[in-house]
Amino acid sequence: MATEILMPALSPTMEEGTLAKWLVKEGDTVSSGDILAEIETDKATMEFEAVDEGIIGKILIDEGSEGVKVNTPIAVLLEEGESYDASAVSVPAASEEAAPAGAPAAPAAAAAAAAPETAPEVDESPDYPEGTELVTQTVREALRDAMAEEMRGDQNVFVMGEEVAEYEGAYKITQGLLDEFGAKRVIDTPITEHGFAGIATGAAFGGLRPIVEFMTFNFAMQAIDHIINSAAKTLYMSGGQMGAPMVFRGPNGAAARVGAQHSQDYAAWYMQIPGLKVAMPYSAADAKGLLKSAIRDNNPVIFLENEILYGKSFEVPKLDDYTVPFGKAKIWRKGDDVTIVSFGIGMTYALDAAEKLAADGINAEVIDLRTLRPMDLPTVIKSVMKTNRLVTVEEGWPQGSVGSYIASEVMQQAFDYLDAPVITCTGKDVPMPYAANLEKHALITTDEVIEAVKQVTYR
């Protein structure tokens, strides 16, 4: 049966091209792989190969023809013993089904409720029952306990990273783990972030639950391709067949006097990635409860700690299995005059400012997001519906900050409740300087938070 040879698309964007030259003539026998013609696209001249064998019965488009649309018949291929008959040519299906789908579905556009009638539903249950015994622990100890408890519970959990085993952690977060779990499960790596992040991701594909410690998240920039392209996207790319249940953890943000390359807050970066979950705890209780949840989660989790918080003590519930769910903010302080939203070390400024503002008669409600993806926006919006004013606090840079995302969401979902523009308090838009006075100035300060609150409350 005669078949038409169609003008091929030779690149992802080609719609038409020039049939520069025929390399066969009518009557020639061709087999699969033979070059039939040269076709010029806007980018290059390409050779066009035969797919089927047969005899060139008729050339329909002469060489030199310009603007030949893709899928236009350019020649007719005959089988042996057949002769050309213009009326008896089968056209390979390139019809409707070739057309790409229309525009992708718009995100479930919950028509921006700028003035919701009722406050959004919020889970206000306490993190642990009243009367639970509390013990004082540092964030460092809480993180260690979380890992140890989860490693006791699941043989497939292991921790790897630079200096995590014999040195017991550059910041002593993995103290005691090698002793208890042995070298098979507490693994010192060479200094090779890109490589071990990839190996850990592969191990997660293979059925394990890795905890990857980055000595700091600054070094994870070497590994970010695996975090995003390999760990975060594989579940989607595989149509749900396989993903990476794992945790990438380590200190994030500025420490003290360590300069520009060791002082960056990555909260806003990772928060942007679908497929990742992102936690950034402030207290020891949240560090413990969230890390245990992260290790059990079937998705890749970015767990952003802070070196300055490691040594800070908090009360931690004494429970056999204390976990904190992702996507549930914590209200540290109730208030009616303004909402201050923060997370991680930003909470130190937020709480400090709230304390000082209370002395001035301004009662701030202070919300700790705890996780940035998923983010508990309903708790923020419910609070803004009460206070009508919002200030966000973080150490990261201003452009594309976590605060700017919150501000845009609040504007879209609760515009009519705002009595003042949202102010986003952030670190300064500069690489971190070394000099003590400049560094202090580059970070967010309590005074700046107080000033922002006074602005939005018109005091």
Place this chain on the structure above:
Amino acid sequence: MAVRKSAQKSNISAEELTKYYREMLLIRRFEEKAGQLYGMGLIGGFCHLYIGQEAVVVGLEAAAEEGDKRVTSYRDHGHMLACGMDPDGVMAELTGREGGYSKGKGGSMHMFSKEKHFYGGHGIVGAQVPLGAGLAFADKYLENGRVTFTYFGDGAANQGQVYETYNMAQLWDLPVVFVIENNQYAMGTSVKRSTKSPALWKRGEAYGIAGEEVDGMNVLAVKEAGERAVAHCRAGKGPYILEVKTYRYRGHSMSDPAKYRTREEVQKMREERDPIEQIREMLLTGKHATEEDLKAIDKDIKDIVNKSAEFAKTSPEPALDELWTDIYA
């Protein structure tokens, strides 16, 4: 180890030769069909064909056991067919349809099969190398005796993460076979234009990893080398490198005019070294098969490929709500 002589003299059964012929022919015809569907606009974006390299995956799959794993780059259709994935599902993924292995959400470069232990399909050059070592890490941790084939090209062999991985794989004795598919061109850059030490397998020596160069146009030589590599890994001796010298007949991707090499070079390779022709010749001269037998196989393969193309055209596009699924487990 030096280059080994091909296995032409060893006792290969007619059945085995026929199997390799069939498997290589399936990849060749499938890829030709994919190229055709691309030309018709049914396949979009990037599409990297495996034509010319068929002996590599078919030979190595012959050395693999049930449960062994494989991971590769974006030139992945051949690997999927060789490990037994369904041609219908692969072709339908190329056309972005619901019936594809990733429900149309992965495309040519991103397919996976848990059932066949195929772990992708990765689009960032070299990224699959630590991923493959990680799969082997899991196997060693779980003590299940499995081996992972980690494929990458001569281009990827210049990525830093490959050497980070070599170091750890050897340090931890991971059961991984690193397969360098040296098709001599990283897109348009020939090996000799990208390195002054073109014996890529020898780079493993710096890390203490054993390896060898293999004639990648000869499926029997590939299989034999694969068996040596797998035995090394399964004996707990750590990773092994196979630099498989092969050749891709088509451009890097569909939109590559391939002006960096001559038509004569490609033609010479096709005429003198073609992996499928070599086996065809052996089948006929060894009187293992007649022309008629081979014609029947050709027809059979053609039918399988046509059926996959038909499936790929008629399988519906994914429902729009698929946009929002499989983001979180």
